[in-house]
């Protein structure tokens with residue numbers, strides 16, 4: 446079925462420019478689509494008609510049963526290192542790029558379906574997704590967006606009306622997500638592995654035009670492009686570290702070129718600060734633990750460099766030397782972004798080598814007593830206002846905090862007025878509401894059973910993470926310490 450109403454006006458640059466990196470494909474038909482979540486704010490941002498999207502015709506487009514006139518969905522090809530092992534042919538096994546639209550601000554955005562049936566890249570998978578994981582992506586990606594962290598967005602989740610085979614049969618769903626693009630490190634690994642130099646060059650030119658247009662005129666555009674991806678990704682992972690976000694499956698196919706967070710699988714926010722925190726049921730070795738994320742990202746960016754080498758210089762040794770030099774800059778970019786963000790979180794304006802060194806010790810302070818990451822920073826603003834009791838009570842042995850806080854106070858403004866202003870600015874960067882694991886779990890279980898109220902309320906709460914509101918105290922609290930360890934599941 447094709448629908449004439451222009452729900453989306455697509456302009457498909459990827460399909461036009463990158464022949465060889467996709468397969469035209471259609472979504473599987475599903476029996477009884479039913480809209481679970483629609484992101485009205487995002488729809489407005491994209492100048493989409495919410496009423497039309499929620500109509501039966503709109504929902505059939507969102508789930509992939511129908512396509513708007515002129516739409517040519519594709520499954521994208523990419524490779525990837527998964528947990529360090531290279532897979533030459535991953536690609537959209539259960540996803541489709543529906544099309545690209547230009548938003549009112551002139552930005553090109555991908556509209557993408559996940560869970561829309563098997564594609565030529567499906568390998569052994571069924572091409573399907575369950576309601577729970579698709580709603581998890583909706584909640585967590587919208588939380589990240591509200592926190593000011595670059596991310597793909599969630600436009601809608603549509604239940605399919607079918608049961609899919611998992612450990613127990615589960616209701617199926619399709620997620621509609623929006624991204625500034627779906628170019629990944631794995632896209633370049635795939636293009637490079639074809640051995641087709643022209644395809645690799647076209648892919649890089651495409652990525653440059655789409656994301657870093659100003660480097661096109663640089664002396665060495667492909668090296669400059671690489672440097673920009675390194676900088677964008679270093680800044681991104683620093684923001685993850687600030688809020689205690691653990692991606693869970695930082696494979697190279699889940700690392701974007703744009704610098705947006707993508708592919709929310711077994712991800713979660715850490716409560717107690719511990720660099721070894723892992724939630725994913727399949728991450729046995731802790732490869733993607735909280736504290737490993739910057740190092741893993743650098744490893745992924747080295748894989749991007751390998752793919753780009755032929756473009757950087759015809760002479761392999763010179764190409765390696767130039768790319769290595771750029772990759773060495775990762776630490777500096779990361780530390781700059783991480784320390785700047787930490788100064789904002791701690792309310793410290795002064796920037797010096799001593800301050801930087803002192804800031805570098807903050808994670809150890811939190812880790813020693815496994816203090817709640819989010820509450821520590823949020824309650825610290827109360828201490829700037831003169832009442833340290835709340836933050837102090839997070840420490841089982843508060844003497845370490847007292848010693849730390851006496852240095853911290855010396856770094857605050859001397860005047861009371863100045864300290865109050867600092868406290869306010871801290872509250873603008875330190876969230877009180879994050880998607881706490883027990884609330885996410887409760888909301889996903891309720892939604893799977895047909896009750897959408899908890900997830901709608903959770904989305905409402907996390908969409909304004911910095912503004913404390915009455916009646917929402919439970920959302921600000923970590924799970925009770927005696928709860929079983931939280932485990933998240935990937936690819937389900």
Ligand code: AMP
Nearest residue numbers: 535536537538539567570571572573936
């Ligand atoms: P992810 O872990 O979601 O990034 O997925 C890794 C790879 O597995 C991608 O190529 C996905 O398209 C593919 N994949 C994950 N789940 C399924 C599924 N149920 N059916 C087909 N392909 C899948």
Ligand code: MG
Nearest residue numbers: 698699707708
């Ligand atoms: Mg993926």
